[in-house]
Amino acid sequence: MSRAFVNEDAGADRPDLPELPLSTRPNYVTPRGLADLQARLATRVADLAALKARAERLDKLPEAAAERDIRWLEARLKSAILVDPAAQSLQEVAFGLRVTVCDEEGRESSYEITGEDEADANLGRIAPHSPLARALLGAQVGDEVVWKRPAGDLTLEVVAISLP
Structure with missing residues (x-):
């Protein structure tokens, strides 16, 4: 096929990254572990906001990675079972x-x-x-x-x- 007929921008809007694996085990957390997950989520949300505020946004991979990390952290927080030592x-x-x-x-x-x-x-x-x-x-x-x-x-x- 001639390169003239290839759309090089296809899929550039949303890079496909594999999802981070979620454990199938119960997600027991200590208060420190819960606070750490919440802090990591807040950091990634701030990272994503900064990435979206860039003037030059041709590289969508960092944004896709941040969005993927946020989905994983939200899932871990949703499944968290808090155990107070x-x-x-x-x-x-x-x-x-x-x-x-x-x-x-x-x-x-x-x-x-x-x-x-x-x-x-x-x-x-x-x-x-x-x-x-x-x-x-x-x-x-x-x-x-x-x-x-x-x-x-x-x-x-x-x-x-x-x-x-």
Whole structure:
């Protein structure tokens, strides 16, 4: 086909970006996680307004990305199930609480079980469906749990449960 018959501007008004995947798991969030999602939404809405106010708007991809992010954040907020850690009993490991464990070599580590959107291994925040969280949920101080890892099982003793 001759290039003369190709409309190079077709689809330029709305770039097709794949939607961000939404988790099929319940969307439990802590108050901090809910505030973070709300702040991220406000930031992306402001970003979109700034993009639409540009004098030069030939590149629609940044706008499409912002709109896609806003749809995803709105869906996550709509599905959010707020769980207040302060309402949890400190008798057993539960969502929103911080748990301190000791491994077989005597090293202590602390983890906070948070919503999947705020999980961050570098900060010790783990999602409730992670193998470590599944091993810890429901355990009490003094209990030993087995964390099934690809590198091999690790036995951990729960030494403390606290609010984050």
